[in-house]
Amino acid sequence: MADGRVTIPLNKNRRATCVMGVGRGLRVKVNANLGTSPDYADVEMELAKLAAARQTGADSIMDLSTGGDIPEIRRRLMDACDLTVGTVPIYEAAAAAARTGGDIAKMTADDILASVRRHGQDGVDFVTVHCGVARRIVESEALGRRVCGIVSRGGMFLAHWMRRHGQENPLLERFDELLDMAREFDVTLSLGDGLRPGAIADAMDTCQVEELMILAELARRAVEAGVQVMIEGPGHVPLDQVEAQVRLQKDLTGGLPFYVLGPIVTDVAPGYDHITSAIGGAVAAMAGADFLCYVTPTEHLGLPRPEDVREGVIAARIAAHAADVARGRDEARAWDRRLSQARGRRDWEAQIAEAMDPVRARQLREARRPEHSDVCSMCGDYCVFKLRDGEETKQP
Amino acid sequence: MADGRVTIPLNKNRRATCVMGVGRGLRVKVNANLGTSPDYADVEMELAKLAAARQTGADSIMDLSTGGDIPEIRRRLMDACDLTVGTVPIYEAAAAAARTGGDIAKMTADDILASVRRHGQDGVDFVTVHCGVARRIVESEALGRRVCGIVSRGGMFLAHWMRRHGQENPLLERFDELLDMAREFDVTLSLGDGLRPGAIADAMDTCQVEELMILAELARRAVEAGVQVMIEGPGHVPLDQVEAQVRLQKDLTGGLPFYVLGPIVTDVAPGYDHITSAIGGAVAAMAGADFLCYVTPTEHLGLPRPEDVREGVIAARIAAHAADVARGRDEARAWDRRLSQARGRRDWEAQIAEAMDPVRARQLREARRPEHSDVCSMCGDYCVFKLRDGEETKQP
Numbered sequence: 001m002a003d004g005r006v007t008i009p010l011n012k013n014r015r016a017t018c019v020m021g022v023g024r025g026l027r028v029k030v031n032a033n034l035g036t037s038p039d040y041a042d043v044e045m046e047l048a049k050l051a052a053a054r055q056t057g058a059d060s061i062m063d064l065s066t067g068g069d070i071p072e073i074r075r076r077l078m079d080a081c082d083l084t085v086g087t088v089p090i091y092e093a094a095a096a097a098a099r100t101g102g103d104i105a106k107m108t109a110d111d112i113l114a115s116v117r118r119h120g121q122d123g124v125d126f127v128t129v130h131c132g133v134a135r136r137i138v139e140s141e142a143l144g145r146r147v148c149g150i151v152s153r154g155g156m157f158l159a160h161w162m163r164r165h166g167q168e169n170p171l172l173e174r175f176d177e178l179l180d181m182a183r184e185f186d187v188t189l190s191l192g193d194g195l196r197p198g199a200i201a202d203a204m205d206t207c208q209v210e211e212l213m214i215l216a217e218l219a220r221r222a223v224e225a226g227v228q229v230m231i232e233g234p235g236h237v238p239l240d241q242v243e244a245q246v247r248l249q250k251d252l253t254g255g256l257p258f259y260v261l262g263p264i265v266t267d268v269a270p271g272y273d274h275i276t277s278a279i280g281g282a283v284a285a286m287a288g289a290d291f292l293c294y295v296t297p298t299e300h301l302g303l304p305r306p307e308d309v310r311e312g313v314i315a316a317r318i319a320a321h322a323a324d325v326a327r328g329r330d331e332a333r334a335w336d337r338r339l340s341q342a343r344g345r346r347d348w349e350a351q352i353a354e355a356m357d358p359v360r361a362r363q364l365r366e367a368r369r370p371e372h373s374d375v376c377s378m379c380g381d382y383c384v385f386k387l388r389d390g391e392e393t394k395q396p
Numbered sequence: 397m398a399d400g401r402v403t404i405p406l407n408k409n410r411r412a413t414c415v416m417g418v419g420r421g422l423r424v425k426v427n428a429n430l431g432t433s434p435d436y437a438d439v440e441m442e443l444a445k446l447a448a449a450r451q452t453g454a455d456s457i458m459d460l461s462t463g464g465d466i467p468e469i470r471r472r473l474m475d476a477c478d479l480t481v482g483t484v485p486i487y488e489a490a491a492a493a494a495r496t497g498g499d500i501a502k503m504t505a506d507d508i509l510a511s512v513r514r515h516g517q518d519g520v521d522f523v524t525v526h527c528g529v530a531r532r533i534v535e536s537e538a539l540g541r542r543v544c545g546i547v548s549r550g551g552m553f554l555a556h557w558m559r560r561h562g563q564e565n566p567l568l569e570r571f572d573e574l575l576d577m578a579r580e581f582d583v584t585l586s587l588g589d590g591l592r593p594g595a596i597a598d599a600m601d602t603c604q605v606e607e608l609m610i611l612a613e614l615a616r617r618a619v620e621a622g623v624q625v626m627i628e629g630p631g632h633v634p635l636d637q638v639e640a641q642v643r644l645q646k647d648l649t650g651g652l653p654f655y656v657l658g659p660i661v662t663d664v665a666p667g668y669d670h671i672t673s674a675i676g677g678a679v680a681a682m683a684g685a686d687f688l689c690y691v692t693p694t695e696h697l698g699l700p701r702p703e704d705v706r707e708g709v710i711a712a713r714i715a716a717h718a719a720d721v722a723r724g725r726d727e728a729r730a731w732d733r734r735l736s737q738a739r740g741r742r743d744w745e746a747q748i749a750e751a752m753d754p755v756r757a758r759q760l761r762e763a764r765r766p767e768h769s770d771v772c773s774m775c776g777d778y779c780v781f782k783l784r785d786g787e788e789t790k791q792p
Contacts, residue, residue: 027554035581036417037773037774037775037776037778038774038775038776038777038778039764039765039766039767040764040775065772066775066776070744091555095778098778104783132554132596140675147736147737147740148739148740148781149740149781149784150780150784151780152780153775153778153780156780156783156784157783160783160787196534198736198739198780199732199733199736199739199740200721200729200732200733200736201466201729201732201733201736202736212759216559220451236736238450238718238721238722239682239719239722240681240682240723240724241722242751247630265678265717265718265722266717266719267732267733267735267739268538268732268735268752269710269751269753270735270747270748270751270757270760271728271751271753271757271759271760272710272752272753272756274671275670275671275674275710275711275714276714276718278671278674278675279674279678279679279714279715279718282635282661283635283679284674285634286635287469297760298763298764298774299774300739300772300774301760301761301764301772301774302760302763302765302766302773302775303723303764303772303773304764305763305764314665315668315671317724318662318665318672318675319675321662321664322634322635322661322662322672322675323663324664325596325634325635326635326637327636327662328636329579333596335664335728336596336597336663336664337543337595337596337597337663339546339664339666340543340594340595340596340597340632340663341543341664343663343696344543344544344545344595345543351666351696352666354664355664355665355666356664356665357665357667359670360667360695361667363667364666364694364697364698365502365697365698367694367701368435368436368694368697368698368699368700368701369435369698370435370698371434371435371712376697376698377433377436377614377698377699378433378694378695378696378697378698378699379433379462379549379765380434380435381494382433382490382491382500382549382553384545384546384547384548384549384552384594385545387500387553387556388546388551389543391556
């Protein structure tokens with residue numbers, strides 16, 4: 001932890017009981033994004049999504065609420081949650097400005113900083129701050145060449161604010177104040193990639209790489225100041241580029257924790273972006289990414305429901321675990337072995353109990369019930385394991 | 397095609413209208429396995445699964461029926477199918493022996509060869525023949541050390557037969573007869589990996605590699621004899637080993653088409669093996685695999701239903717397309733770009749029309765309907781594209 005390569009996000013004002021560590025040598029972790037939107041601002045629904053994330057094994061949640069009474073929703077979620085919690089404070093500042101002034105650009109630089117402080121006081125364990133969205137990148141021709149421009153909401157709020165006010169990003173200019181707040185509450189700074197590519201065609205362009213270089217420098221300052229820090233990463237990335245993206249982050253930052261959204265390896269599968277991102281996430285984590293932000297089937301289409309949260313968490317956990325297996329983690333390999341041993345013994349209860357999602361495994365087995373309970377309905381008595389056992393018992 | 401690196405499976409007795417090519421320089425193709433089992437032998441259900449595979453964009457189907465009137469089911473499926481069709485003839489020989497003699501081992505070597513001929517006569521485009529399951533591997537100590545032994549049904553049927561009769565695999569010993577049949581009907585031989593690993597712990601062991609070396613040699617003889625050939629591959633493989641598996645096949649065979657099942661990158665997610673195999677399949681295809689056999693959510697749990705076929709085909713198509721994007725195929729990149737451009741314009745109809753599964757994309761959008769039709773319910777009016785357009789229209 002001294003050199004920043006491991007982070008344990010935990011606010012001093014919080015009593016989370018399931019604390020997690022992120023970084024070098026640790027199991028790959030999974031985050032589930034929750035939170036309201038202007039169209040769906042029902043706290044009970046968010047609590048149901050929290051329960052779904054908890055049941056399926058998320059390691060942390062982020063409250064990304066932008067609708068309803070945002071501070072109240074955050075408190076309700078945090079009261080109900082024993083996991084590490086992250087937020088994006090600028091959403092609250094922007095939503096307040098939109099509500100009272102009719103435009104998110106009506107927020108002041110002080111409002112933006114104050115939102116971070118308020119989240120720290122409330123006990124949030126890690127906050128995403130898009131400090132690398134520098135004015136020169138926002139005004140660059142390179143940004144204009146993108147197919148999808150800026151797709152990070154926090155990044156876009158800041159870009160919009162900078163264009164309107166003609167000023168630099170307050171989270172970049174006043175980074176020392178952020179460091180002070182982070183120290184005051186033991187908040188981990190998650191340096192957001194406001195310029196992450198939102199289309200395969202935009203991946204690893206100068207906007208993205210220039211932001212990453214700024215974040216690497218800010219992260220160095222954070223580590224020197226004794227503040228825990230993570231770097232956030234893309235986004236939409238072609239599969240052949242995923243490993244290079246991770247290497248770039250790790251080499252530029254000296255191995256600081258990398259928190260990736262996706263990567264989503266193709267744009268063409270809305271409705272299945274839990275799968276497009278499981279592919280990218282597994283390869284990213286194998287290459288060294290430490291923390292995977294889930295993506296749900298409703299990504300690009302709407303706010304997730306509890307069933308989408310379930311699908312998203314499991315898909316991300318599969319990616320994380322596949323990477324742990326690939327990295328040769330003993331306990332990950334042992335889990336696979338236990339399940340396969342149960343499968344070979346045709347011990348269905350053990351196989352279901354060891355499954356990542358025992359509920360789904362049982363459901364599918366029951367949906368296609370076999371005549372003989374020691375096999376499944378795919379092969380029936382032609383089951384390879386039953387044939388093998390039959391040979392063994394018939395031997396003299 | 398002369399050197400075998402591209403295969404176009406098409407039986408001279410067949411009039412498939414959607415012919416596909418597999419191999420070097422071509423789009424990665426996707427196969428959907430259909431077919432009855434002893435527990436579910438309903439041809440109407442199989443026709444519904446065929447329709448699901450067709451609608452979701454499978455490039456070929458295999459009829460793996462082991463229950464009911466197998467020849468009749470095959471004919472019904474082939475009559476209804478305009479895609480390339482493959483089968484595993486030994487299933488029919490084994491099922492007939494089990495039905496009439498009470499044991500699959502009652503089939504004779506001639507029965508096994510005759511099943512291949514019958515499928516050729518019936519117009520099957522490619523047949524899986526597990527020629528590499530050599531007696532010395534089946535009797536080896538290495539096989540005994542595996543967690544899951546043999547998990548290929550065809551491989552297990554042959555192993556069981558060899559142990560019972562103390563004879564060599566007829567598909568290996570009489571390979572020249574297979575070549576004659578293949579030439580007679582223009583059937584493509586898909587050299588099956590009867591010794592594929594069925595658990596992460598079993599991947600790339602001596603059994604698997606020895607079989608692959610035998611298949612490489614047989615494939616060389618097939619190419620020399622003017623017979624089209626593919627090699628089938630694993631199975632359960634840890635993600636860090638997937639690329640090496642593909643390289644090994646390509647280097648040993650001089651670049652012959654590689655048809656992979658999965659690879660499934662972790663054993664622990666029954667119920668989600670369409671995702672575990674989409675991860676492995678994408679990486680395998682990026683490394684050079686040419687043809688992905690889908691895996692459905694019911695893998696390891698039961699015979700798939702039409703909805704499982706849908707999920708399986710889409711997951712495999714995502715893997716195949718992600719690999720095409722990674723390999724820099726122009727038309728794959730262009731598809732991603734078109735979808736992202738539609739997304740950036742907030743042109744929802746174009747975005748849904750370009751989606752790999754427009755039905756699912758529309759369903760999820762409608763399930764969480766936004767108040768304003770030009771955004772989605774995730775962000776509402778905080779939509780980054782709407783904010784960008786708002787800035788542009790306000791400029792002088």
